[in-house]
Structures are given as C-alpha cells and as structure tokens.
Amino acid sequence: MTTLATTTTGIISLREITKAFPGVVANDQISLDIVSGQVHCLLGENGAGKSTLISILAGMQQPDSGTIEIDGNAVAITSPKVAVDQGIGVVHQHSTLIPAFTVLENLMLGDPSLMLDRKQAIERLDELSGLLGATIDPNALASELGLGQQQQVEIAKALWKGSRLLILDEPTSMLTPQAIEHLAASINRVKAEGLAVIFITHKLREAYAMGDCVTVLRGGRNVGHISVEQLAKLSESEAQNAILAAMFGEDLAKAGDDAAELAGATAAVRETAAIDLATRKVRLELHDISTRGRGGDVDVVDVSFTVHEGEILGVAGIDGHGQSALAEVVAGQRASITGTVIFDDGDITGKGVLERQRLGVRYVTDDRLHEGTVGSMSVAINLVLKRIGQAPFWKFGQIDSKAVDAEARRLIDEYDIRTPSAATRAGTLSGGNIQKVLLARELTHGARFVVVNKPTYGLDLKTVRLVRDILIDFAANGGAVLLLSTDLDELVELSNRIVVISTGRVVGAVDNDGQGTAERVGQFMTGAIEGRDR
Amino acid sequence: MSENPSKMAGAMSAVARAVIPVILAIVVGGIIILAMGKDPITFYVKIFQYGLTGTNWMRSLVLMAPLLVIAVGLIVAFRGQLWNLGYGGQFLLGAVVVSGFGPALFAVVPGPLATIVLLLGSAVAGAVWTVVPALLKARYGTNEIITSLVMSFIGAGVVNLLIKGPLKDASQPIPQTKVLDSADMLPDIFGTKVHLGFLLAIVIALVFQFVLSRTSFGLRMDVFGASAKSANHVGINSTGMVFLVFALSGALIGLAGGIDVLGHESYQRANWDPHYGDAVMPFVFLARLSPVAVVPLIGFYSVLATGGILAAQQTGLNVDFLLVIVGLILIFMTITEFVTTRRALGQSYMPVGLKRSVTGLFDSITRRSNR
Numbered sequence: 039m040t041t042l043a044t045t046t047t048g049i050i051s052l053r054e055i056t057k058a059f060p061g062v063v064a065n066d067q068i069s070l071d072i073v074s075g076q077v078h079c080l081l082g083e084n085g086a087g088k089s090t091l092i093s094i095l096a097g098m099q100q101p102d103s104g105t106i107e108i109d110g111n112a113v114a115i116t117s118p119k120v121a122v123d124q125g126i127g128v129v130h131q132h133s134t135l136i137p138a139f140t141v142l143e144n145l146m147l148g149d150p151s152l153m154l155d156r157k158q159a160i161e162r163l164d165e166l167s168g169l170l171g172a173t174i175d176p177n178a179l180a181s182e183l184g185l186g187q188q189q190q191v192e193i194a195k196a197l198w199k200g201s202r203l204l205i206l207d208e209p210t211s212m213l214t215p216q217a218i219e220h221l222a223a224s225i226n227r228v229k230a231e232g233l234a235v236i237f238i239t240h241k242l243r244e245a246y247a248m249g250d251c252v253t254v255l256r257g258g259r260n261v262g263h264i265s266v267e268q269l270a271k272l273s274e275s276e277a278q279n280a281i282l283a284a285m286f287g288e289d290l291a292k293a294g295d296d297a298a299e300l301a302g303a304t305a306a307v308r309e310t311a312a313i314d315l316a317t318r319k320v321r322l323e324l325h326d327i328s329t330r331g332r333g334g335d336v337d338v339v340d341v342s343f344t345v346h347e348g349e350i351l352g353v354a355g356i357d358g359h360g361q362s363a364l365a366e367v368v369a370g371q372r373a374s375i376t377g378t379v380i381f382d383d384g385d386i387t388g389k390g391v392l393e394r395q396r397l398g399v400r401y402v403t404d405d406r407l408h409e410g411t412v413g414s415m416s417v418a419i420n421l422v423l424k425r426i427g428q429a430p431f432w433k434f435g436q437i438d439s440k441a442v443d444a445e446a447r448r449l450i451d452e453y454d455i456r457t458p459s460a461a462t463r464a465g466t467l468s469g470g471n472i473q474k475v476l477l478a479r480e481l482t483h484g485a486r487f488v489v490v491n492k493p494t495y496g497l498d499l500k501t502v503r504l505v506r507d508i509l510i511d512f513a514a515n516g517g518a519v520l521l522l523s524t525d526l527d528e529l530v531e532l533s534n535r536i537v538v539i540s541t542g543r544v545v546g547a548v549d550n551d552g553q554g555t556a557e558r559v560g561q562f563m564t565g566a567i568e569g570r571d572r
Numbered sequence: 573m574s575e576n577p578s579k580m581a582g583a584m585s586a587v588a589r590a591v592i593p594v595i596l597a598i599v600v601g602g603i604i605i606l607a608m609g610k611d612p613i614t615f616y617v618k619i620f621q622y623g624l625t626g627t628n629w630m631r632s633l634v635l636m637a638p639l640l641v642i643a644v645g646l647i648v649a650f651r652g653q654l655w656n657l658g659y660g661g662q663f664l665l666g667a668v669v670v671s672g673f674g675p676a677l678f679a680v681v682p683g684p685l686a687t688i689v690l691l692l693g694s695a696v697a698g699a700v701w702t703v704v705p706a707l708l709k710a711r712y713g714t715n716e717i718i719t720s721l722v723m724s725f726i727g728a729g730v731v732n733l734l735i736k737g738p739l740k741d742a743s744q745p746i747p748q749t750k751v752l753d754s755a756d757m758l759p760d761i762f763g764t765k766v767h768l769g770f771l772l773a774i775v776i777a778l779v780f781q782f783v784l785s786r787t788s789f790g791l792r793m794d795v796f797g798a799s800a801k802s803a804n805h806v807g808i809n810s811t812g813m814v815f816l817v818f819a820l821s822g823a824l825i826g827l828a829g830g831i832d833v834l835g836h837e838s839y840q841r842a843n844w845d846p847h848y849g850d851a852v853m854p855f856v857f858l859a860r861l862s863p864v865a866v867v868p869l870i871g872f873y874s875v876l877a878t879g880g881i882l883a884a885q886q887t888g889l890n891v892d893f894l895l896v897i898v899g900l901i902l903i904f905m906t907i908t909e910f911v912t913t914r915r916a917l918g919q920s921y922m923p924v925g926l927k928r929s930v931t932g933l934f935d936s937i938t939r940r941s942n943r
Contacts, residue, residue, distance in 0.1 A: 371804055391807030401805070409801040415794070423795065424806045427788030435787050 079249030127196025137181035186217035352533030360542030369401035398486030413465025418446035470501030597900035623879025645824030658720030659849030661727020666694035666826025671840035698826015
C-alpha cells in the first residue's frame with residue numbers, strides 16, 4: 039500500500055487572491071507558490087490575513103477574486119470537502135478533537151462510507167504513526183492525551199485522506215519547548231515524504247529553524263518572500279532582519295529592538311526590575327484553595343501561593359488547566375469550597391466581586407468579548423460597568439450621563455483607546471482596543487492587585503508591548519499582578535517568579551533569575567502532563 | 573452634534589423596520605382574503621369603521637389597557653433574556669383574584685381600598701406563579717420556556733378548578749364567578765367610556781421606560797440580558813436577578829388580568845381565555861423591547877382586534893383570521909430583521925448557491941442587452 043497516493047511533485051499556486059470583509063481587505067491580491075517537499079513559513083502579525091488565506095485554502099471561505107491552481111489546473115475550493123478531496127489538510131490552532139471520543143473514532147469522523155472499517159483505519163493510523171514518528175494508542179480517549187500528542191493526532195487527521203498539503207496554524211503556541219522539538223522532527227519526516235507544509239507562526243526563530251522559505255504578510259498583502267536559495271544563504275540574524283523589515287515596514291525604526299523581541303527573534307529575558315521579596319509586604323495570599331466547578335471546567339485543587347507588593351507572579355500552564363477557576367476564585371466570581379484568601383492581612387474568602395472590587399482586587403478576564411465587555415453597549419458604559427449604581431455616575435438611582443462621559447473621556451485619553459466616540463458600541467472596537475478598555479476599567483480607581491488572564495492573546499504586536507508596559511508600570515508603582523498566561527516568553531519577560539499549574543494543581547515554582555527559566559518551567563509542565571502518557 | 577444625523581437615521585430605520593412588516597402582513601392578508609373569494613377592501617375599511625369611528629375608539633382603548641400592561645410585562649422579562657411564556661396562566665390567575673374575591677371584598681371593605689388590595693393581589697398571584705420557573709432556571713439552568721409554559725397550563729387548570737368549585741356563583745347554571753357591582757368597577761376617565769385602567773397602563777409604560785433606560789437597575793438587567801457571564805463578572809447577583817425579573821414580569825401580567833376584570837369584564841367564566849399574550853408577542857419585538865415604543869403598536873392591534881371581530885363577521889370571514897394577520901406580521905418581521913442584519917454586515921441574504929445562479933442569470937441578461 040502506498041503511503042501517500044495522491045501526492046505528486048506538484049505546485050499549488052495562489053494567484054491574486056483577494057478577500058474583503060466590511061471595512062477591511064483581509065487578503066489583497068496575494069500570490070504565492072507552495073512547493074511539495076518544502077516547509078513554507080507564513081509570518082505576519084495578528085490581522086495580517088494569515089487566517090483568511092488558510093480558510094480560503096481549506097474551503098471555508100470563498101475568495102472575492104483570484105484563482106488557485108493545483109498542478110497547473112485551476113481548482114475552485116468551494117467547500118471543506120473539496121479541500122479534503124484535493125489533499126489539503128489543516129491543523130487548526132485550537133484542538134478540534136472530540137474529547138469524549140477515542141483517537142480512532144476522531145480519525146474516522148470524516149469517513150463518508152456507510153459502515154466504519156476499523157481494521158483499515160488502524161492500518162492507516164499505523165502508517166501515519168510511522169510517518170510522524172509518534173506512537174499513538176488508537177483506543178485512548180482524546181481527552182486523556184497530552185497536548186503534544188493531541189497535535190500529532192490532529193496532524194494524522196489532516197493527512198488521513200492522503201494529503202498533498204499540510205497546513206499548521208500556529209502549532210507551537212501551546213507547546214512546551216520539549217514538545218516543539220518533537221513537532222519539528224515530525225514536520226521534517228512529513229516533508230521528506232514529499233508533502234508541502236505551510237507553517238504559520240509569529241515567532242521568527244521558529245520560522246528560521248523550520249522553514250525552507252518564508253512569506254511575510256502585512257495588512258493583507260504579500261510584502262516579502264525569501265526563497266529557498268536566499269534563505270539558505272542568509273545567516274540567522276540576516277534572515278531575521280530581512281523578515282522584520284518586511285513585517286514592520288517603515289514602523290521598524292520606531293519599534294526598534296522591541297520589534298525583534300516581540301516577534302520572538304531571541305529568547306525572552308526578564309524585563310521587570312528585581313525585587314527583594316523579603317522586604318515586600320504580602321498583598322495576596324491563597325491557602326489551600328479548592329473549587330468545585332460547573333460543567334467541564336477544570337477546578338483548582340489545594341492551591342497556595344503569595345503575591346507581594348510590587349511583584350508580578352506568573353502562572354504557567356497549558357490552556358484549560360484550571361487557570362479560569364483560579365482567576366475567578368481570586369476575583370470573587372467563584373466560591374472556593376476549602377481554603378482562605380487573605381488580602382492585605384484581611385480575610386476576603388467570603389466576599390463577592392463588588393466588595394473585592396472596592397478593596398482594590400481587579401480582574402482582566404481572557405474572554406474579553408463575552409465576559410469582560412458587553413458588546414452591544416457603549417464604550418462609556420463598559421468603562422463604568424463595575425461601578426453601576428455608584429456615585430458620581432448614578433445620582434438618586436438615575437444615571438448621570440455627563441459624569442459617565444467625563445470619566446470615559448479621561449480613560450480613553452489616558453489609555454489611548456482608539457474609538458470614534460465614547461458612545462460607540464464596544465463590540466465594534468478591535469481586540470486591542472477592547473483590551474485597553476478592560477485595563478482602563480480595572481486599573482483605575484484604587485486598584486491594588488490585578489489578576490490578568492492571557493492579557494496579550496490575539497493582540498497585534500504594538501498593543502502587546504503596550505499591555506506589557508502597563509502591567510510593568512502597575513507593579514513598579516506598588517501594585518501586585520497575578521499573570522496567568524500560556525505564552526512562556528511573556529511569563530519570562532514579566533514575572534518575578536513563575537508557578538506552574540497542571541490539572542488544577544500547582545506542580546512547581548521557578549524563580550525567574552537569569553537564563554533557562556523557560557526550560558525549567560517546561561520541564562515542570564512536561565513532567566506533569568506528557569510524563570503520564572509517554 | 574455630529575451624531576444627530578446618524579441618530580435620526582437610526583430612529584428612522586427602527587420605525588421603518590416596525591412598520592414594514594405590518595404593511596406587508598396587511599397586503600398579504602388581503603391577497604389571502606381575495607383568494608378566499610371575499611373582498612379585502614371592505615374588510616379593512618370595516619375594521620377601520622368599527623375600530624375607530626364614532627365611539628368605537630373607546631372600545632379599542634378599553635381593550636388596549638390589559639394588552640399594554642402584558643406587553644410591558646413581557647418586555648421586562650425579554651430584556652433580561654428570560655423567555656417568560658407563562659403569560660397565559662399568569663394573566664388568568666391575576667384575573668381570578670379580582671373576579672373570585674372581589675365581590676366578597678367589596679362587601680366588607682371601602683371601595684378604593686378594596687380596588688388597591690385586589691389589584692395588588694393580582695400582581696402577587698402572577699408573580700408567585702413565576703417562582704417555580706425562576707427557581708429551576710437559577711438553580712439548575714432549566715430552560716424557562718418549557719417550565720413557564722407548563723406552569724401556564726397548570727395555572728389555567730387551577731383557575732378553572734376555582735371557578736367551578738369554591739368561587740362559583742351558585743345562582744348560575746354555568747360555572748362562572750359572581751358579577752361585580754358596576755359601582756365597584758374601575759371608574760371611567762372623565763367624559764369617556766374608557767376606564768381608569770387605560771391611564772394606569774400608560775403610566776406603567778412610562779415608568780418602566782424610565783426604569784429600564786435610566787436607572788442602575790435597568791442597566792444591570794440589560795447587562796444580565798446581554799450576557800450572564802458579563803453579569804457574573806461585574807458582580808451582579810444572577811440568581812437574584814432571575815427571581816426579580818421573573819417576578820416583575822409575572823406581576824405585571826397578573827395585574828393586567830386584574831385590570832381587565834375590574835375595568836371591563838366584571839366576571840369570569842370557566843375556560844375563558846382571551847389569549848392576549850399571544851397577540852401582543854410580535855409587537856413587543858417590533859418595538860425593540862421598548863415600553864414606550866410598543867404603545868402605538870398595541871394601539872394599532874387594539875383597533876384591528878376591536879373592529880376586526882365585527883368586520884370579519886360582516887365580510888364572512890372567521891374571527892380567527894385576525895390571528896392569521898398577527899402570524900403574518902411575525903413572519904415578515906423575521907424576514908425584515910434577517911435582511912437588515914445581513915445588509916448591515918455587508919453580507920448577502922441569499923444562500924451562496926442561489927445568489928450565484930441569480931446573479932449569473934442577471935449577468936447574462938445584461939450582457940445580452942449590452943450587445
């Protein structure tokens with residue numbers, strides 16, 4: 039049996055692909071060639087048009103104009119089914135596996151035949167396991183797999199029908215440094231089989247390490263291509279400079295060193311000033327906190343730690359390992375079943391959101407659109423959302439629009455929120471500006487401690503820089519920050535100490551003092567997660 | 573200042589979106605009448621005659637009183653995204669408090685005090701009937717559409733049991749309550765035959781417009797309605813909100829029942845159910861859940877319903893034809909909403925395949941004509 043029957047040594051060429059959405063041209067006459075046996079890196083900021091291009095290739099969106107040619111024949115990819123039939127497989131950024139199904143069931147989901155053929159499916163999985171260099175237990179539940187293994191299953195799923203093109207959308211964003219090495223090995227084997235690979239990332243060092251050629255998108259345009267021959271000739275730093283110039287254009291001079299660092303060119307180092315914890319008062323203390331969750335949420339179990347005045351305490355962990363429960367229990371949105379929360383030497387375990395808010399405990403949620411803001415309401419209302427009914431905005435139970443507007447204008451200026459007016463609906467703002475609304479609301483009016491959950495997730499690089507600076511300033515001015523993040527670079531850059539959380543438990547703590555922090559955090563994560571099933 | 577034109581345009585489009593479905597429903601309703609071999613023009617002219625001209629407008633306003641209070645009750649619940657569909661039972665329970673206990677109470681207590689006690693009793697009865705759906709919703713997240721609807725059936729059954737049992741007027745052969753003395757009924761507004769309940773309904777609409785749009789409670793309710801997650805995030809007590817919103821909604825709908833009996837019906841028969849809530853439903857949405865904006869729409873329906881009964885009889889149509897028009901309004905409202913939303917998003921409102929073949933057709937035609 040041939041492993042990859044439909045593979046030919048062909049080229050998939052995109053010609054002048056244009057796709058516009060109301061108010062934004064997501065793809066503007068993008069042309070590029072994807073050659074079999076090569077890893078084609080697609081780089082660009084959030085909003086550069088990478089996702090749109092991928093969904094066009096995957097048949098989920100139709101281009102407004104432009105053509106896609108496979109082996110010289112024009113093909114209209116009108117549905118995901120056509121994409122699969124053409125051998126285009128996509129591994130999305132977030133897991134699309136059904137947790138309650140076994141690996142094999144997940145893989146057979148797209149099978150169109152009437153009866154499921156388990157025997158043949160197991161054979162196919164064996165072939166693909168060999169190809170990827172992974173051992174995958176076909177009868178394990180998807181929910182029991184570590185994240186690295188889940189990704190291998192996703193890749194197997196994408197290659198299931200004998201792919202010619204494998205698209206990996208930011209595959210490294212959730213992985214530990216160790217799992218990234220596994221992934222790189224698998225990609226090399228797939229490439230050696232003659233498949234084309236599109237590797238999407240926003241980290242320069244990954245692009246250089248894994249890519250054969252690089253295309254940079256900015257503002258929906260193809261602004262730079264480094265061919266295989268060119269990339270082979272360039273040294274790592276030369277390649278990075280070329281890519282940076284394309285990514286930022288004329289902004290590069292302004293962004294300066296930050297650009298390189300934000301684009302993940304170098305390993306992250308701590309940027310916050312060192313503080314002597316012994317001399318700092320304890321701001322927040324958790325003692326053996328456990329929660330009992332709702333639905334499929336992961337709860338926290340016996341979590342204890344302290345956050346000091348002026349400190350940024352990072353919490354590292356794979357997404358969905360109890361971070362939301364931890365954030366909510368600190369913010370007062372979720373009750374703990376055991377343990378105590380001490381804030382400024384006072385027990386606040388029994389206090390609700392509003393009381394904690396008044397004491398200065400704030401929470402910037404990761405669900406900006408559906409939890410942090412009410413999209414159908416104005417920016418001004420969203421800025422006072424946690425002070426509804428309080429003076430000076432409400433007098434005798436009636437809203438004082440002038441006071442609300444004045445406060446809104448003050449915060450809009452202070453945090454440079456780009457909005458047509460204070461009366462604009464918050465849902466129409468960009469993700470970065472919505473995050474600024476949240477930060478403005480939470481950090482104003484006597485904030486002493488803030489929990490931030492994935493504060494820069496999905497933001498453009500300039501806003502990422504801004505958000506990190508705001509957090510650093512807040513801590514430097516005597517505030518305390520509990521930073522929950524899945525981005526190791528971010529944690530290393532901002533935190534004084536990092537604790538590692540896995541399935542709701544704290545599995546380790548690392549002082550962020552010098553080189554190798556990311557690796558040590560990664561070891562704790564790997565030991566706790568991958569160790570179980572490897 | 574710069575926002576005024578866009579505000580005007582927004583208001584205009586809201587009015588257009590409220591009026592267009594009504595007009596379309598009337599036109600299509602007319603076509604259906606034509607297809608049935610009757611004369612639509614006569615039907616609509618007669619509706620106008622019997623609903624508005626002479627002293628008929630007063631009958632329309634009398635009908636409007638309970639409809640408007642129910643509409644505000646639904647608006648309160650729907651703004652909080654709680655789909656209280658138990659209005660039928662809540663209305664009848666509110667009504668039976670007045671019709672069942674009124675005659676006895678008026679005999680022992682001075683009139684104005686009895687009126688106030690009875691109307692409060694109606695409101696309480698309606699509110700109490702929402703406790704079970706609210707509890708199930710707040711505690712277990714049970715879908716309130718189903719629980720409130722089921723409670724509505726139970727409520728209607730309880731009302732029938734009461735009227736056939738303890739509250740039955742023994743002097744009557746058919747099960748019904750004692751008829752209220754006309755002196756005990758709500759007084760008419762000076763110089764008309766419209767009872768005070770109409771004024772009360774208008775006041776309720778105005779008060780709730782203020783409460784929902786200007787107070788902190790209204791904003792909390794809107795936040796809760798927009799997203800329960802956001803409500804939790806900003807420290808709104810979701811459980812309390814569910815109970816409060818449900819109780820307010822039930823109280824208003826129960827009060828509507830009380831007003832209708834005390835102002836107009838004067839007694840209640842077993843199995844009496846005017847289905848006011850069903851008729852009001854589309855207008856609540858057409859008014860975009862605004863208590864003041866719903867007033868003219870309810871006024872329109874009141875004329876339609878008041879004149880429609882006689883008009884239908886004289887045109888040879890079934891009285892239920894009015895519900896056909898209400899249903900048509902609902903359908904056209906949905907279509908109008910869908911089209912405007914898609915247009916606002918800059919998307920086509922036709923399925924991709926259909927659009928391709930239709931535009932393809934037009935393309936070939938224009939190309940031919942260009943030649």
